[in-house]
Amino acid sequence: MMDGLLRKCRTALLDLLFPPKCAFCGKLLETSGDVCEDCEKGLPYREEGQILSAIGEEGFPCAIALYYEDMIREGVRALKFGKKSWRAGVFARYIAQTAAEQLGGAFDAVTFVPVSSRRNFERGFDQARLLAGAAAKIWGVRAEPTLRKVRHTRAQSSLDDPTARKRNVKDVYAVPRPDRVRGRRFLLIDDVCTTGSTMASAAGALMEAGAAGVVCAALAGGRRKTEKTGTAPEDFGKI
Numbered sequence: 001m002m003d004g005l006l007r008k009c010r011t012a013l014l015d016l017l018f019p020p021k022c023a024f025c026g027k028l029l030e031t032s033g034d035v036c037e038d039c040e041k042g043l044p045y046r047e048e049g050q051i052l053s054a055i056g057e058e059g060f061p062c063a064i065a066l067y068y069e070d071m072i073r074e075g076v077r078a079l080k081f082g083k084k085s086w087r088a089g090v091f092a093r094y095i096a097q098t099a100a101e102q103l104g105g106a107f108d109a110v111t112f113v114p115v116s117s118r119r120n121f122e123r124g125f126d127q128a129r130l131l132a133g134a135a136a137k138i139w140g141v142r143a144e145p146t147l148r149k150v151r152h153t154r155a156q157s158s159l160d161d162p163t164a165r166k167r168n169v170k171d172v173y174a175v176p177r178p179d180r181v182r183g184r185r186f187l188l189i190d191d192v193c194t195t196g197s198t199m200a201s202a203a204g205a206l207m208e209a210g211a212a213g214v215v216c217a218a219l220a221g222g223r224r225k226t227e228k229t230g231t232a233p234e235d236f237g238k239i
Helices: 002-017 037-042 071-081 087-103 117-123 127-138 162-168 197-208
Strands: 052-055 060-066 109-112 185-192 213-220
Touching: 052 197, 060 087, 060 197, 071 087, 071 185, 071 213, 087 127, 087 185, 087 213, 109 127, 127 185, 185 197, 197 213
Parallel strands: 060 213, 109 185, 185 213
Antiparallel strands: 052 060
């Protein structure tokens, strides 16, 4: 009973010193929590049939929880560029739930798409590693660092053309320890999957190293259909 009281007091003190904020829009929350009421109601979940996509020429299955728009974009940008690493723990729950529902039974190990050493130094962390670690913890396992980015590249978000994105990440991932990959089935996690070029390149490296299979998951990707075109600006093939 005393331990429970102490935990409540500690939580109240932390809330006073560090007021809780919404992981997506950053708005201050009146009580402890992760997501504000407005964002919770308005989260752009991908529609049935749009959740699972095939990426790359190999058609790696990729489960994507949310569309990359509005408060989702704000939250991801705050995580990556605003040094708000605490948001990874919240976002990971959406990744874990979507991956379990769409890809359950298709993997027995968890890994992630790493950033370059330069970008890791600039940000102070690797957001995909944080997301994978938090998601894996939900399942009671550990996210394993299997890949290394061998050269720094331009940010994929700075490239609009899918062909340029594919060329930008071609052959940039390597597997330093193939013996830790060989014969195993991996869930590969990243924060955003737009055209799928980055995921496909990393997944391809795992397969070349001897992985028995690779499936992918991301917090967000693509946008909903627009009224003008009636199409979503993404080039996934649907499974």
